[in-house]
Amino acid sequence: MFDFLEGYDLLGAFWVTVQLTLLSAVGSLVWGTVLTAMRVGPVPLLRGFATGYVNVVRNIPLTVIILFTSLGLSQTLGVSLGAHDFDTINFRLAVLGLIAYTSAFVCEALRSGINTVPVGQAEAARAIGLSFTQVLSLVVLPQAFRAVVGPLTNVLIALTKNTTVAAAIGVAEAATLMKKMIENEAQLILISAVFAFGFVCLTLPTGMVLGWVGKKVAVKR
Amino acid sequence: MSSVLYDAQGPRAKQRNILLTGVFLVAAAAVLWWVYASLSDKGQLDWEKWKPFFSGTEAWTTYILPGLKNTLIAAALSMLIALPLGAVLGIARLSDHRWVRVPVGAVVEFFRAIPVLILMIFGLALYSEYSSVSSDDRPLYAVVTGLVLYNASVLAEIVRAGILSLPKGQTEAAHAIGLRKTQTMVSILLPQAVTAMLPAIVSQLVVVVKDTALGGAVLTFPELLASANTMSGYYGANTIASFTVVAVIFVALNFSLTTFAGWLEKRLRNRKKSSGAVLSADDASLQGAAGTTV
Numbered sequence: 189m190f191d192f193l194e195g196y197d198l199l200g201a202f203w204v205t206v207q208l209t210l211l212s213a214v215g216s217l218v219w220g221t222v223l224t225a226m227r228v229g230p231v232p233l234l235r236g237f238a239t240g241y242v243n244v245v246r247n248i249p250l251t252v253i254i255l256f257t258s259l260g261l262s263q264t265l266g267v268s269l270g271a272h273d274f275d276t277i278n279f280r281l282a283v284l285g286l287i288a289y290t291s292a293f294v295c296e297a298l299r300s301g302i303n304t305v306p307v308g309q310a311e312a313a314r315a316i317g318l319s320f321t322q323v324l325s326l327v328v329l330p331q332a333f334r335a336v337v338g339p340l341t342n343v344l345i346a347l348t349k350n351t352t353v354a355a356a357i358g359v360a361e362a363a364t365l366m367k368k369m370i371e372n373e374a375q376l377i378l379i380s381a382v383f384a385f386g387f388v389c390l391t392l393p394t395g396m397v398l399g400w401v402g403k404k405v406a407v408k409r
Numbered sequence: 410m411s412s413v414l415y416d417a418q419g420p421r422a423k424q425r426n427i428l429l430t431g432v433f434l435v436a437a438a439a440v441l442w443w444v445y446a447s448l449s450d451k452g453q454l455d456w457e458k459w460k461p462f463f464s465g466t467e468a469w470t471t472y473i474l475p476g477l478k479n480t481l482i483a484a485a486l487s488m489l490i491a492l493p494l495g496a497v498l499g500i501a502r503l504s505d506h507r508w509v510r511v512p513v514g515a516v517v518e519f520f521r522a523i524p525v526l527i528l529m530i531f532g533l534a535l536y537s538e539y540s541s542v543s544s545d546d547r548p549l550y551a552v553v554t555g556l557v558l559y560n561a562s563v564l565a566e567i568v569r570a571g572i573l574s575l576p577k578g579q580t581e582a583a584h585a586i587g588l589r590k591t592q593t594m595v596s597i598l599l600p601q602a603v604t605a606m607l608p609a610i611v612s613q614l615v616v617v618v619k620d621t622a623l624g625g626a627v628l629t630f631p632e633l634l635a636s637a638n639t640m641s642g643y644y645g646a647n648t649i650a651s652f653t654v655v656a657v658i659f660v661a662l663n664f665s666l667t668t669f670a671g672w673l674e675k676r677l678r679n680r681k682k683s684s685g686a687v688l689s690a691d692d693a694s695l696q697g698a699a700g701t702t703v
Contacts, residue, residue, distance in 0.1 A: 230415045230422070233430045237437075246658050247615065247663035249622035252634055256652050259641075264648045265447045320415040328414065340679045349524035356626035363526050367627070370534045380531040384523050391522040 192375045193382070201365035202386050203331035208279070208351040208361060209390075212286035213344055219287055220294025227299060230320055238295070245292040253289050258280040258357040265291070275360065282354035284345065293343045293384050302328055306409070337402030344398070345391045362386060417581055426459035448649060458647035461640075462654050468640060476625075477637030477658065483549060483621045483632065487556035488614060492559065495564025500594060502569055513565075520562040526623050529555035548631075552624035556617055563616075567609045571688055608674035609688045615663045615670075622659075633658065 189304075226238035258281055261267040269280040305328050313327040325336045352363035370376060418426065447452050449450040461468035520528070530556035536542045543551055575598055583593040624630030625638075633655055641651040677687045 228414055230418065231429050233433055237433070243667075244660055246617075247667065248636065249659055251626045252652070252656055252659060255626055255634065255638075256656075258639075258660075259648050260652055264451055264453060264646075266451075289540050294482050298588065305629035307413050307415075314413075314416055323414055345522075349522075350606035352524040352526040353623065354627075355526060356623075363524065363530065363627075364528060367530050371528065376531070376538055377565045380527070380534075383520070383527055386521045387527065388519065392518070405649060 190378070190382075192369075192373045192378065194319050196369055197366060198236040198382070198386075201360060202363045202390075204279075204359065204361040205348070206353060207228070207352050208282060208286065208359070209344075209348045211283045211352070212290060212347055215287035216282065216290035216347070220291035220298060222317040224298040224302070224329075225289060227295065228324070240324065242292045242295050243250040245289060246296070248289075250285070250289045250350055251356055253284060254353050255356050257285045268355065272400040273297060278354075278357050278359050282351075282359045283356065284389060286350060286354075290343060290347050290350070293346070297336045297343055298329075298332055300339065301332035304335045305331045331407055332352060332405050334405045337398060337405060341395060343392055348390050348394065349387065442631060450626050453649040458612060458644065458650045461644050461647070462650065468644070472636040472640040472643075473633070473654065473658070475582070476631060479549070479630065480618065480632040481579065483552050483624065483630070484617045486553050486613065487559050487617050487621075490553070491560040491564055491617075492610070494561040494688060496568050496599070498561060498565035498571045499568025499572070500599075502565060502584040503572060505590070517562040520558050521566070523559075525555050525559045525620050528558050528626060529623060529628055531555075548624055548628045551628055552621060552630050552632075555622055555623075559620075560617055564610070564614060567613070568602065569641070571609075572598050572600045574605060574688060575601055601685040605688050607677065608670045610668060611670035611673060613668045618663055618666070619659070 225239060226234040227242070229235060258278065261284075262281055266387060267281075269284065270279050271277045271280055298306045309327055309331065310323055313323040318326065351361055353359055355367065356362040358364065362383055366379060369379050373379060416422075421451040436602070445454070490609070497511055498517055501509050502517060504510045504513075529551050532551035533547055536547045536550050536654045537544070537552075579597055580593055588597065621630070621632050622634040625632040625635030629635070637651040641648045644651070675685055
């Protein structure tokens with residue numbers, strides 16, 4: 189029944205999906221946190237930049253961003269991100285595009301998390317003489333992170349699904365393989381079921397595990 | 410000071426801010442200079458490349474506007490079909506009968522867990538194998554199918570959250586005056602839930618508009634992004650110019666939708682003092698509508 193799978197590297201394709209997800213997740217968490225810090229910080233110019241970035245990037249389709257990294261950045265401007273062969277370049281470009289896009293949503297989630305931290309916490313931290321950086325990194329952000337595990341999980345699940353957009357620039361991940369297999373094999377329903385199952389396996393456990401973690405670490409107020 | 414995170418600034422903090430601003434400006438200037446230099450190096454800043462968009466209407470009438478029209482058609486169709494479907498699924502998920510609630514819950518969770526692109530690719534193959542839809546129409550059908558399946562299940566969660574957010578007294582009062590379950594739902598709960606959900610629904614439209622671009626990149630659906638591609642081919646590889654114009658249009662379109670949703674939410678929150686439930690997109694996603702940010 190499943191002999192149509194032979195000759196295709198199904199696990200390899202899903203492994204690329206997982207790699208895209210994990211690398212972009214780490215990258216957008218870092219960049220998203222930096223954006224959040226800029227957005228709530230005391231320097232007007234940085235605040236304006238971060239606000240503008242989030243509002244613009246959130247409203248551009250991810251497909252446009254990913255396609256632009258390939259056609260605009262790579263083919264027109266010659267950016268290769270330190271890679272030499274075509275596949276590696278496209279993979280790295282896809283990660284770059286995913287980070288640029290997802291970090292805007294991470295920033296939004298974190299900012300809403302900062303709002304859940306009681307004002308008194310920040311006031312007390314200022315009262316004992318902590319600087320802005322210390323208030324943010326020692327008192328506010330740790331509590332904010334614990335409050336936004338849930339929303340960040342949603343962002344991570346969305347990111348997992350968004351990695352399929354890399355198919356637009358030919359990264360050999362799950363959606364690309366699915367398209368190829370449907371063209372070559374006459375097993376539409378079975379092939380789709382296999383790929384649907386693969387994504388359910390990736391996203392449902394993420395939601396469940398992190399949902400449990402979120403409840404566990406949430407600050408009880 | 411507007412923020413509780415930092416104090417009114419003294420001389421040292423002010424100095425540090427000026428320093429940070431300076432460093433940021435220098436870094437930004439360096440990046441901009443690099444972009445400018447490499448763009449003009451590749452001839453992407455030549456007037457030739459940008460002329461089609463600013464002088465004459467040919468680029469707009471042949472490429473951009475038809476593409477934008479297709480984007481809007483696909484988004485509107487998807488939303489119009491997904492809304493009633495989502496309402497039905499959302500209500501069914503709240504059913505008292507286990508045999509309705511559980512399967513519908515499984516369907517909703519399933520379609521939310523799968524990427525829209527996978528659904529679109531499936532739809533395209535499905536229409537070419539099992540239907541008589543002409544090959545010109547297939548991409549539109551596939552895009553709408555994918556968007557409907559995904560967004561109906563997200564909307565189902567929004568509807569469910571909307572109904573659950575209503576005070577319990579509403580249902581109890583309806584039962585007390587002798588309304589049946591269907592009557593309670595149709596004439597008491599749903600109208601209030603719809604008002605509460607409006608901002609979340611408008612925000613979901615942004616997601617739909619953005620996702621139509623997938624059809625252009627992968628399924629040869631001639632929408633706005635796809636027209637950028639053909640356009641840059643026609644006007645001598647003005648990739649940067651074409652992409653910039655298309656991105657600006659997307660941002661303008663979605664930003665106005667986002668702003669409208671925010672305005673609506675504020676207005677409804679102010680108006681509805683009595684039952685008080687208004688859902689924003691964030692509320693909906695906090696209540697477990699995973700992936701509202703796709």
